[in-house]
Amino acid sequence: MGELVKVTAVSEVPNNEGRVFEVKGQQVALFNVDGKICAIENVCPHRGGPLGEGSLDGAIVTCPWHGWQFDVTTGQSPVNPAASVKTFPCKVEGANVSVEVE
Numbered sequence: 779m780g781e782l783v784k785v786t787a788v789s790e791v792p793n794n795e796g797r798v799f800e801v802k803g804q805q806v807a808l809f810n811v812d813g814k815i816c817a818i819e820n821v822c823p824h825r826g827g828p829l830g831e832g833s834l835d836g837a838i839v840t841c842p843w844h845g846w847q848f849d850v851t852t853g854q855s856p857v858n859p860a861a862s863v864k865t866f867p868c869k870v871e872g873a874n875v876s877v878e879v880e
């Protein structure tokens with residue numbers, strides 16, 4: 779069972795953008811997909827690029843380093859079934875976002 783940790787205010791994650799937060803020592807990227815907050819690990823499995831700094835198009839983030847892409851709602855690459863990133867359950871309570879981490 780993970781621990782639900784309050785991370786930030788929803789207003790800190792603008793619509794259709796990503797932001798990076800440290801949650802219990804882990805780098806977590808939060809994205810706002812048309813009002814729905816999603817959380818994935820910030821580390822790209824290619825070479826460790828900061829996914830939370832990538833551009834978001836719909837639910838797809840593009841890694842700023844070499845362009846690998848991931849669906850932030852599932853963690854899956856849309857083109858390579860073998861490539862994925864970890865997702866974290868997240869919850870919006872009032873004005874705040876909480877993320878469940880191990």
Ligand code: FES
Binds near residue numbers: 822827841843845846
């Ligand atoms: S580190 Fe993300 S695409 Fe290379």
